[in-house]
Amino acid sequence: MKKIMGTCCLSVVLIFLFQAQAPVRPVPIDEKVEALLAKMTLEEKVGQMAQVTLDVITKGKNEYVSDEPLQLDMALVRKALVDYKLGSVLNTANNRARTVEKWHEIISQLQEVATKETRLKIPVIYGIDAIHGTTYTAGATFFPQQIAQAATWNRALVKRGAEICAYETRASSIPWNFSPVLDLGRDARFPRLWETFGEDVYLTSELGKQMVDGYEGEGNEVKNPYRVASTIKHFLGYQVTQSGKDRTPAFIPELELRERHIPAFKAAIDAGARSVMINSGLINGIPVHADYTILTKLLKEELGFKGVAVTDWKDIDNLYERDKVASSPKEAVKLAINAGIDMSMIPYNFKFCDYLIALVKEGEVPMSRIDDAVRRILTLKFELGLFETPVTNYKDYPEFGSKAFEQSAYQAASEAITLLKNNNSVLPLQKNAKILVTGPNANSMRALNGGWSYSWQGERVNEFAGKYNTILEALQQKGGKDNITFVQGVAYKDDGKYWEEKDVDIEAAVKAAAKVDYIILCAGENSYTEKPGDLHDLTLSENQLALAKALIKTGKPVILVLNEGRPRLISSIEKELQGVIQSYLPGNFGGDAIADVLYGNVNPSGKLPYTYPMYANTLVTYDHKPSEEQNKMQGVYDYESDFAVQYPFGFGLSYTTFQYSDLQLSKTTLSPAEKVTISLTVKNTGAREGKEVVQLFISDLYASVTPDVKRLRGFEKISLKSGESKKVSFTIAARDIAFVAKDLRWTVEKGDYEVNVGTLKSKFTLSEGKTF
Structure with missing residues (x-):
């Protein structure tokens, strides 16, 4: 009996030890989500779908204005999170940046x-909208805006900027970023063009993938405390409105929608983007927030998007208040949720919850739609690791605002700057040259950063960016204060609208020009975004043009430094300018980068990510149809119908020269199943090291749908020392040169295709067609 008892005890001990040592099966996220979902009441589910802005739950006069110093109103917090069971909060309070310490305090309390x-x-x-750095955190590293990042044509720089932004956003205790913008910036008038990667779908797709990888990590391990969930926006066709103004109607044929506007979003979805923000406007008369075909059939079913679809600011209300497709706020909620919206950026009250609960009880919104939305939201929260670590701590992020991060931001700014004109090699300037610096953008950190910089419209930049250099300050540091004269000539009215100007003293600037060798005219725009950035005239302001013309008349060489969010028209003065530099919105290190380019410390390598228009009625993109160039056709005499641009897409000069040669194709005839490798040699034939963007364009010479004159199909940025050569190769498959045919399917057709790299051209032939 004792032996039996001993054996039994030993068996029990061994079983216990085996169980203790056996690995515990990790519970998959989908099982955790389903288990939690099964426990939730309707009210708890609806609360997860609601998002309010921070001002709603702080101490203050009302839901729009918070007291300073900022404090949460814990009664309001409990009303939101306990009573209404809200699952999300966004934005900052009083439209201003906060310290990492304050962010940690606020989010910890929530x-x-x-x-x-x-x-x-x-x-x-x-x-949070952290779009070129952590927008609403004091001391964060600000990169150039997206349009300037596109001008670098440098995938690695774009990815690195997103990685740093993710790190510093997590240092701010925030895990979810409303970036990147994947709208195509195809209309120079649009006030958010500078938030895009420009007009081309391939460039946008490539850089969008880099930004998603930078935010989320290449394996999309957003639980990593140095990563954030990205939000691709604004799905779909947001920036091609008929009027060129924000949140106004767009009319986009489905063929165009599929060929131009879907691919960048598809590429980001395939790269694992965790969420998507919806277009605030209308397409073909239907508000996108109420469009089941776009939100469910296209986004979720056809493109296979598994993440969270969140509205833009107050856009469900707009279905009733602005767009008149809903007869009441309650019906607006019904339309949006049934269309496929998962989370509502409310942002000011809790009525959305009341309406949606009632709609479900009335059978107007099916519980299956609610469960689908909440399943997506809970999945995102589990993926981010919020259940284990709801708050990250700034103390764990020693690299926040570091010199290494700042150097990356400076490098991005310096590679973005695009040299557009350099008559008689007026640039670079000699260090001892006497220079007049003038213009409204010369001494403004606000203009360098643009919108979404410490505040929505960027008007608070000067409160936070005092340690950085304006263009003037950077020139004074690098060229010596004794060599720099500053007379502003024209100034912005910072307490008014972004376009309003004051202190127009052109005569003082003209007088100062008599004592200098060169004039640096810093012109463009003040900061703005969204509706406040709408304009009626794309031409550079009258005051700035008057200043330019007066300075040109002095006979001194005038070098125009453009600092603007969109290409303002300069055709009335461009011919008389000796040099033109486009700096876009280069961020906090833009002044240093501009000065280094002007003095030759940096060899410019930026290339335009959009077509710079010459006239108000020639707002045509590079990938236009042949009929835009009818003046080239024999017997047609309408000579003002030509494709007249100031500077073409992809253009940018250097202080050195590059020679392209030896263009070779691995095949000149191929089937749709084969690939062709296109290679060439690039040589730096100048006297100094430089970077060159090698751009591959391919033209489908004849097709059943009129082809574009050319399309960007590849690019690589290379660095070459003086006299150095490199071979550059591109591999192109048939799918890469496909177009959307009349049946709305991606198609290649047999026939000839022309390859264009620099001044080199060649052809290949597809032996047969294929539909993908």
Whole structure:
């Protein structure tokens, strides 16, 4: 009996030890989500779908204005998180940046309530617009805006900028970023063009993937405390409105929608982007927030998007208040949720919850739609690791605002700057040259950064960016104050609208020009975005043009430094300028980068990511149809119908020269199943090291749908020392040169295709067609 008892005890001990040592099967996220979803009430589910702005739950006069110093109103916090069971908060308070310490305090308090005082302990997901750095965090590293990043044509720089932004956003205790913008910037009038990667679908797709990888990590491990969930926006066709103004109607044929506007979003979805923000406007008369075909059939079913679809600011209300497709706010909620919206950026009250709960009880919104939305939201929260670590701590991010991060931002700014004109090699300037610096952008950090910089419209930049150099300050540091004369000539009215100007003293600038060798005219725009950035005239302001013309008359060489969010028309003065530099919106290190380019410390390598128009009625993109160039056709005499541009897409000069040679194709006839390798040699034939963007364009010479004159199909940025040569190769498959045919399917047709790299051209032939 003792032996039997001993054996039994030993068996029990061995079983216990085996169980203790056996690995515990990790519970997959989808199982965790389903288990939690099964416990949730309707009210708890609807709360997860609601998002309010921070001002709603702070101490202050009302939901629009918070007290300073900023404090949460814990009664309002509990009303939002406990009573209404809200799952998300966004934005900053009083439209201003906060310190990492304040962000940690605020979000810790929110998560304390969410994870300890609610029934199911579901953490809040906090979201922010961190679009060129962590927008609303004091001391964060600000990169150039997206349009300037596109001008670098440098995939690695774009990815690195996103990595740093993700790190510093997490240092701010925020895990969800409303970036990148993947709209195509195809209309120079549009006030958010500078938030895009420009007019081309291939360039946007390539850089969009880099930004998603930078935010989320190449394996999309957003649980990593140095990564954030990205939000691709604004799905779909947002920036090609008929009027060129924000949130106004767009009319886009489905063929165009599929060929131009879907591919960048598809590429980002395939790269694993966790969320998508929806177009605030209308396409073909239907508000996108109420469009089941776009949000469910296209986005979720055809493109296979598994993440969260979040509205833009107050856009469900707009279905009733602005667009008149809903007869009441309640019906607006019904339309949007049934169309496929998962989370509502409300942002000012809790009525959305009341309406949606009622709609479900009335059978107007199916519970299956609610469960689908909440499943997506909970999945994102689990993927971010919020249940284990609801708040990250700034103390764990020692590289925040570091010199290494700042150097990356400076490099991006310096590679973005695009030299557009350099008559008689007026640039670079000698260090001892006497220079007049003038213009409204010469001494403005606000203009260098643009919107979404410490505040929505960027008007608070000067409160936070005092340690950085304006263009003037950077020139004074690098060229010596004794060599720099500053007379502003024209100034912005910073307490008014972004375009309003004051202190027009052109005569003082003209007088100062008599004592200098060169004039640096810093012109362009003040900061703006969205509706406040709408304009009626794309031409550079009358005051700035008057200043330019007066300075040109002095006979001194005038070098125009453009600092603007979109290409303002300069055709009335361009011919008389000796030099033109486009700096876009280069961020906090833009002044240093501009000065280094002007003095030759940096050899410019930026290339235009859009077509710079010459006239108000020639707003045509590079990938236009042949009929835009009818003046080239024999017997047609309408000579003002030509493709007249100031500077073409992809253009940019250097202080050195490059020679392209030896263009070779691995095949000149191929089937749709084969690939062709296109190679060439690039040599630096100048006297100094430089970087060159090698751009591959391919033209489909004849097709059943009129082909574009050419399309960008590849690019590589290379660096070459003086006299150095490199071979550059591109591999192109039939799918890479496909177009959307009349049946709305991606197609290649047999026939001839022309390859164009620099001045080199060749052809290949497809032996047969194929539909993909």
